[in-house]
Amino acid sequence: MARPSELAALARLLGDDTRARFCLALLDGRAWTAGELATLAGVSPSTASEHLGKLVGGGLLVERRQGRHRYVQLAGPRVAELLEGLVAHLEPAPEHPASLRTSRVSAALARGRTCYDHLAGRLGVAITDALAARGLLDTTAGFALTSDGVDWLTGPLGISPEDLRSSRRPLAKACLDWTERRSHLAGLAGAQICDRLLATGWIKRIGTHRAVTVTPAGTEALRTLLDLDLTQLQ
Template sequence: MNASPDIGEVAGLIGEPSRIAMLVSLLGGKSLPASELARIARITPQTASAHLSKLVDGGLLVSQSYGRHRYYRLANPEVAHALEALYTIAAPKPIRSLRESDQVRAMRYCRTCYDHLAGEVGVALTERLLALQLIAEADQEFVLTEAGKQKLRALGVDVEANPKSRRRFARPCLDWSERRHHLAGALGASLTNRLFELGWIERLPGGRAVRLTPAGKSGLTEHFGVTFPTPKETAT
């Protein structure tokens, strides 16, 4: 019989400033090389290597070598979910520059939360899916309805749950900036991936912020009745 999970060990790994900077930079779901993570954390490559080893050993990151470079990513969606949950209880940091203000505004408007859509756009889309009864709430989960399955499949979204996957299929994820839920899980990832394929959303360089394209605005309005303000109308 195993003892209770050691929350203190995980908290210690996450709580170090350099390590949390590297973990947060990976919340967009992509892999980054050790050199880039060192730059993000503003530490030497040698120090970064030591921190990354601890994060891998602690089960928060996984690594893979490509040629001479080693890339790191979050170990699983549960790690991303835990990090996002911390955002909802953490006090906001003061904004110190116009550039940082613009970055925060873009993040609040539309971003990826690991591999699914978050921010004002992600929440608005989720609420429309609920209003149209394409998904439904049941026992603190989201359930894809038959109408939702047909609608999303017609859009090209993979709507079949993998019975061998340990990942939850459709679940609510509390959005730290909107304080409401967006769609996560395998279904949220499939829907977001399809929006990228359609060119309805595009990644912005240097972070997790995502741009809603003109095609995306018209497509989401046409298919789901979603309308959005422009980013500059979003509160900071």
Template structure:
């Protein structure tokens, strides 16, 4: 696909809204995305078909239901990177519910399959400062880092397809980087499995649980309450 065609697909506000919603890493139905973007089901279906044909979304069908998700981590990285180029001053929330959601997402959220927001950046800072990941010649998990991860029960592959073991992702709310790649996905999955964080509603926002607060403090020295 040409650059112009990709740009054309993302230039529409409705299609861009769909892609941003799907950054939570889950599959959504066309109806859910229509409600999220405030458009009719028929309009949503038309836009989704274009995104699927363009390779940005993948489609799954279960019975009568049609689910869509971002095609792969590369697409997620593209969407998040483009979002980081948006104006640094976010638009004012339209109501209290939207204001609450935006505040929660800024504190902690998923960026496709890794941690983002203030929590994601704090985790990244702690991992780098402890030498678990080195950035001397590009990001790389160190020997002590693999030992630390093994202690958590996390084993990283040398390489998983075209996905890097670890890469940086520019956080669009913090304007700093958080960790992505296989490492970012593993850490986020571990935090969700251990219920250190839990999803708030159906969106991308996360809440740090009391167990999570203790774990982040013990493992990485992050005082979640103070950071918040």
């Protein structure tokens, strides 16, 4: 069992606006450079480096160097789930953001986004609901893929069976969505679905933040595969 001092140390890591901003940006699952994060947070490179050192030392981030650049990303899905869970405990954001750009980004994130390596927002919840409605996902006691669900992933969706056995992660896991206040599908299945939709061009990332949008081809594919009406995402 963790000692109280360890929990307090973890809280201190996230108890800084700049470090919290870094962690939330890294929820897109990608590796960022220290310079990119410094620009995002509006701090100097030396300040960013100091904060990143603390996050890496505390086990929330991992880093690698490539040439002159230092890249950092979340240490794994457990960190992402921790962050999403904490954000879900906050009160909903104000309905009138400070700027038009902020409003557009917030709306895009609410429609669809990546939560580390799986889909969240209205898109993630809609896909989760569609899987459950078709008997592919059992949500009666946590999340569990049914045998039909595994067949769907490795059949119509085209995911390799080996990819569903290549990790010690749970195949299906519920992740509380901080904008929808409901659970979306995480775990290995959630990650594979997200990867597949990105690889096929059925969804694409928007700009540099973690919002995603469904392409026309993706709208048709999800209607065919899951009888999913995406007008609800607007």
